[in-house]
């Protein structure tokens with residue numbers, strides 16, 4: 001693919017993001033948290049993140065780290081589907097993370 005030659009890292013990051021989107025079967029992390037649905041979310045979370053925003057940031061070469069799962073684990077109580085989904089994503093992503101660390105060092 002030509003994009004592999006032009007932006008190899010964006011290509012790699014986008015593929016990794018696609019894997020996360022696939023794991024997020026309940027689509028909890030795909031869009032920014034809805035202020036009407038969760039009014040106090042933005043009170044607790046300074047740096048909200050979601051997969052749609054990450055895709056835009058990859059395209060703009062402004063890649064974010066995956067610390068953003070901490071948002072989910074700090075906002076939601078342990079007994080929620082949201083908290084468990086955040087754990088699942090973080091744990092499954094941690095197998096890919098070392099790759100990202102070397103990518104980000106390289107960049």
Ligand SMILES: CCOC(=O)c1ccc2c(c1)NC(=O)[C@@H](C)N2
Nearest residue numbers: 028029033037038072075076082
């Ligand atoms: C109407 C109740 O909705 C929620 O409690 C809720 C709704 C959406 C959420 C969320 C919680 N927690 C999160 O971490 C982000 C990713 N999304």
